[in-house]
Amino acid sequence: MADSGLPSHHAEENLRTRLSWFLSGASLITSIPALILMTAHVGFAGFASENGVTLLQATFMVAVIWALPANIVLIGAIAGGYSLFGAAIAVGLSSIRLMPMVAAFVPEMRGSRTRKITLLFLSHFIAVTAWVVGMDRLKHVPRDMRTSYFAGLGITLTLTNTLVVAVVYVLSTDFPPLVFAALFFLTPMYFLTSLWGSARDRSVHVAMVSGLLLFPIIHSIAPAYDLLLTGVAGGIVTMAYVHLAKRSAAR
Amino acid sequence: MTWNSLADWWWPYVFILLGGWLPTDVWRFIGVFVGGRVREDSEALIAVRAVATSLVAGVIAQLILYPSGALAETSIVLRIGAAAAGFVAYLSLGRRVIISVIAGEAVLLCGLLLT
16 A cells, blocks of 8 residues: 555554444345345255254354255164265265355455465355355445445345344244245245356356256266266357357357 | 364354355365456356356245244245336336335235235
8 A cells, every 4th residue: 555654553454344234234234135035044944943953063064064955864864874975075075066156256255465374264165056146246235344234244144144043943833835846946946046146247148058958868867976077068058159259259 | 073072062063164155265276266267258267157147046046935943934925026016127127226126125025005
């Protein structure tokens, strides 16, 4: 900084700006996607208690794993009597998808001087909901405030859903199947349109449509690796499209 | 070593950390290193984003086509129809996510109540 006269004043102002972006990210807890994720965790609390996982264990899982599919796989492995190694392999396979998601998210989120340790810490809070919301909103946040904004969003989402699981578990809330069916349908319906709306160029739409269409085909051939292969195959289709579009634009 | 191998209070937490946290966050950490190497607006980033987007689309297809729990009892035609109705409503009624959710849920619930 050229202005070295009032460093502490600057630092204080910077901190205040960061805090306000953090709170702005945290306030997304009242948004539709956050509420939908909470309903998904209502279902998870019931699933955990049905399988003999205690209240404290279930909330611990939500906080340290923070990926609903991985949590469901882990409880399935516990109920199925898997060894620790077998459980880790099953969970690891369901979580590989986080790798390309985080890799695509990091260039959106990092500022000019963001440290790697900050990104490693914040990556823990990236799961499907935070990813979709982040890809949609981060472009409207100043570059150097994005980590603060995402910290507010990610940490608040994780803590709130941990609490939701605890509260629902204690109340052992039971709903008729019709309500559960409607609750479980919220997540795919929301993802479908918010992912579409988050796209800033056509390549994202191509990737999305190829993923939707390829998944059932790949699932019938290789159910164990269906998501991963869908990602790779959809990526190849999209890149072929990007190259064709570029060539026809150059002509 | 399974979930029930040790009776100590701490064993389930170790099981959750080694069987759940480690194999999940390790992929996130690898993602940070991979993402740190791709430059913005580079072709590599478009490719990584395409793979991630197709993967999330696969998750959406999985939740609609092969759901678990109460949704698994419903008809697949109804679920696809409800999702399509929600998406069409989104595209034609001003691109609001909430509209798609309401339309999709309305079709699903009508279908469930009528059958």
